[in-house]
Amino acid sequence: MGKELLNDESLDLFDMRRLALLLEVVEQGSITAAAELMMYTPSAVSQQLRKLEQEVGQPLLNRRSRGVVPTEAGQVLAGHARKIVRQMQAARSDLGQMAGLKRGSLTVGTFPTVAGSFLPIVIRTFKKRYPAIGLSVRSARFDELVADLQSGVTGLCLLWDYPWNPFRDDSIRVTEVFRESTVILVARGHRLADREEVSMEDLRKESWIVRAEAHPVVEVLQRSAHDAGFEPEIAFLANDYQEAQAMVSVGMGVAMVPKTAVALQHPDVTVLSLGSAAPLRRVLLAQREDKVYAPAEVAFHSTLLEIAGERAGDYL
Structure with missing residues (x-):
C-alpha cells in the first residue's frame, strides 16, 4: 500500500498556493477581496482556481453577482486547506525558532x-x-x-x-x-508645587541640584537657563537621580531631569512640566x-x- 501511495499521481494534484487562494476566497466570499489580501489580481486568482477545479475534476465555487459561495466539494477542500495552511505556518515558525530563537x-x-x-x-x-x-x-x-x-x-x-x-x-x-521630555523637580512644599507647568523664568532665583562628573543633564540645564537669561546656581552635585530627588525633597534646591529619571518618584517630590519649552531627548x-x-x-x-x-x- 505504501508503494501505491508513493506512485499515486493524485498526490501531485494540490498546489499549496492554489489551496491557500481557495481558502481565502471561501473565507472572504469574494475573489476580489481575496486577491487584494493575497496581493494578486482578481483575474490571476480566477485563473488559478479554474486550474484547481480542473485538477479536482469538479466545481469548487458557485459564481454569483455578489461574490462566490463554495460548492460542497469546495467546502470540503477548503476545510482540508485550512489545516494544511496552519501546518505550514507552524512549520515556518518552528524553523525560525530552530534558527536562533530557541537557543543562544x-x-x-x-x-x-x-x-x-x-x-x-x-x-x-x-x-x-x-x-x-x-x-x-x-x-x-x-x-x-x-x-x-x-x-x-x-x-x-x-x-x-x-x-x-x-x-x-x-x-x-x-x-x-x-522621545522624552525634560521635567522639573521641586519639594512638595515648594512655592511652585501646586502648579502643573512652569517656565525657566519662574526658576531663575532657585538653587539647582545637578548630576556630578559633567553629566549631560548639566548642559541641558545650562542651555535652558541661558536661553531664559540667567546662570544657574549649583547647590549640590548628586551621584544619581535618586540622590538628587532626596536632596530636592528636603529643600536643598530644584532639579532638571529627563522624565524616565522619575519612574520611581520620591513621595516628597513634585514633578512639574516645562510645557512646549521642555528640552527633548531621543x-x-x-x-x-x-x-x-x-x-x-x-x-x-x-x-x-x-x-x-x-x-x-x-x-x-
Whole structure:
C-alpha cells in the first residue's frame, strides 16, 4: 500500500498556493477581496482556481453577482486547506525558532534611566516570548556603550541624544525608540508645587541640584537657563537621580531631569512640566551597520519597538 501511495499521481494534484487562494476566497466570499489580501489580481486568482477545479475534476465555487459561495466539494477542500495552511505556518515558525530563537544568547547595552524605567517592561515581554534565549544587560556610560557595541561585547544597545548634538557614526545604525521630555523637580512644599507647568523664568532665583562628573543633564540645564537669561546656581552635585530627588525633597534646591529619571518618584517630590519649552531627548536603539543580525537581535529589536509604540506617550 505504501508503494501505491508513493506512485499515486493524485498526490501531485494540490498546489499549496492554489489551496491557500481557495481558502481565502471561501473565507472572504469574494475573489476580489481575496486577491487584494493575497496581493494578486482578481483575474490571476480566477485563473488559478479554474486550474484547481480542473485538477479536482469538479466545481469548487458557485459564481454569483455578489461574490462566490463554495460548492460542497469546495467546502470540503477548503476545510482540508485550512489545516494544511496552519501546518505550514507552524512549520515556518518552528524553523525560525530552530534558527536562533530557541537557543543562544544576547547582550544588550543600556543607560541607567532607561534601565530603571522602560527597559524592564521590554525584558519581561521578551523573556516570556523567548524563554530559551539567555539575555544579559550591561549598563554603562555613553562612550562605553558605543565601544561595547563596536567591539561586539553587546549585540545592540540603547543610546540617547539631543537636538543640538545628534548622534552620528557611520558604523552604527540607529532607530528612534521614543522621545522624552525634560521635567522639573521641586519639594512638595515648594512655592511652585501646586502648579502643573512652569517656565525657566519662574526658576531663575532657585538653587539647582545637578548630576556630578559633567553629566549631560548639566548642559541641558545650562542651555535652558541661558536661553531664559540667567546662570544657574549649583547647590549640590548628586551621584544619581535618586540622590538628587532626596536632596530636592528636603529643600536643598530644584532639579532638571529627563522624565524616565522619575519612574520611581520620591513621595516628597513634585514633578512639574516645562510645557512646549521642555528640552527633548531621543532614546535610540543602536546596532552595528556592518553585521548580519542574529535572530535573537531581530526579535529583541521588534519587541522593543512594539512596546515603545504602546508607551510612547508616557515619556512626553
